[in-house]
Amino acid sequence: MMKKDENDLPDIISLGELLVEIMRPDKDVPHGIIGATYKGPYPSGAPAIFIDSAARLGDFYGLKTGFIGVVGNDEFGESILKKLTRDKVDVSQIRISRNKTTGIAFNQYNSDGTRKFIFAAGAAGDTSPKDVKKEYFSNVKALHVMGSALSISKSSRDACYKAIKITKKMNPEAIISFDPNLRSEMLDINIILKICRPVLKKTDILLPSGEEANMLTGLKNFEQSCIKLLEEGPSMVVLKKGSKGATLYTQKNKKGLTVPAFKVNEIDPTGAGDTFGGAFLIGILNDWKHEKALKFACAAGALKVKHFGPMPETSLNEVLSMLG
Numbered sequence: 001m002m003k004k005d006e007n008d009l010p011d012i013i014s015l016g017e018l019l020v021e022i023m024r025p026d027k028d029v030p031h032g033i034i035g036a037t038y039k040g041p042y043p044s045g046a047p048a049i050f051i052d053s054a055a056r057l058g059d060f061y062g063l064k065t066g067f068i069g070v071v072g073n074d075e076f077g078e079s080i081l082k083k084l085t086r087d088k089v090d091v092s093q094i095r096i097s098r099n100k101t102t103g104i105a106f107n108q109y110n111s112d113g114t115r116k117f118i119f120a121a122g123a124a125g126d127t128s129p130k131d132v133k134k135e136y137f138s139n140v141k142a143l144h145v146m147g148s149a150l151s152i153s154k155s156s157r158d159a160c161y162k163a164i165k166i167t168k169k170m171n172p173e174a175i176i177s178f179d180p181n182l183r184s185e186m187l188d189i190n191i192i193l194k195i196c197r198p199v200l201k202k203t204d205i206l207l208p209s210g211e212e213a214n215m216l217t218g219l220k221n222f223e224q225s226c227i228k229l230l231e232e233g234p235s236m237v238v239l240k241k242g243s244k245g246a247t248l249y250t251q252k253n254k255k256g257l258t259v260p261a262f263k264v265n266e267i268d269p270t271g272a273g274d275t276f277g278g279a280f281l282i283g284i285l286n287d288w289k290h291e292k293a294l295k296f297a298c299a300a301g302a303l304k305v306k307h308f309g310p311m312p313e314t315s316l317n318e319v320l321s322m323l324g
Helices: 046-061 075-086 147-151 154-170 189-200 210-217 222-232 272-285 290-305 316-323
Strands: 012-015 019-023 039-044 065-072 089-097 103-109 115-120 142-146 175-179 236-240 246-250 257-259
Touching: 012 046, 012 154, 019 075, 039 046, 039 075, 046 065, 046 075, 046 089, 046 142, 046 147, 046 272, 046 290, 046 316, 065 075, 075 089, 142 147, 142 154, 142 272, 147 154, 147 189, 154 175, 154 189, 175 189, 175 272, 189 210, 210 222, 210 236, 222 236, 222 246, 236 272, 236 290, 246 290, 257 290, 272 290, 290 316
Parallel strands: 012 065, 012 142, 019 103, 065 089, 142 175
Antiparallel strands: 019 039, 103 115, 236 246, 246 257
16 A cells, blocks of 8 residues: 555545446346346445535635445456546545455436445455554545445454554544445345444544434334434434425434425436435535535435436536536
């Protein structure tokens, strides 16, 4: 790994799985249909989508981003590194495995809004505590953790736990943001809940969907679940509601602040929530009022769904133009 000048070290760091997605362009086409069409590869991985969003939208504000993870020594890995580098994510801490290929997710869309994945994990779960180096966190202002990075392997999970400890040691005021990103196809839900608890206790900003909020609490009402989750440690819970926008709950406002979604022609929803999260964190780090940060994030998420593939090319100017 290249040694970096302290002035070039990132303000925002994320870590975990890096992969490419190979996607069905048409709905209701099972993976098992022989000869049916896929599109791809598209750089992906939930924490990578998040950091790419934060990079594209935060660079103008002087916020640097960095990622810790592993890809294979192949063209899929090269495509991920090229995309992140182009969007000004520091990739110096992304290790290239000589033993495994880059992770792949085959994605099938269904007309009822569900998706079905087939994972070939490859090197995606190989992020290790050894990859998390204290000096890389010298300038850290925020660390983002994904539930998928906790679920994919014990090694990746331990790396996330270590990153949280280092972040708070290097900067006690740093923000820990956490997207549960619960994937029942990766692990049993009870195990997922167990491994999320240590992160929840350290989380400042929690970014669940309604279903995830309910899974984390055992309740059946989204609003009640979000209010309950504030008792776990987060200072704010941002409920992502897709086409219905987002609602922010805080200790001071348990009734919630709701911002509606922007109406767009949806082409591909994959990655919209992660894009939203990266944009919201940029707003918070800029000390924007909560309503402005939510609108900014909703605009970024809306522009994402107009783009096929998990990581869009959306610029800051496009987001600001949508805000008017």
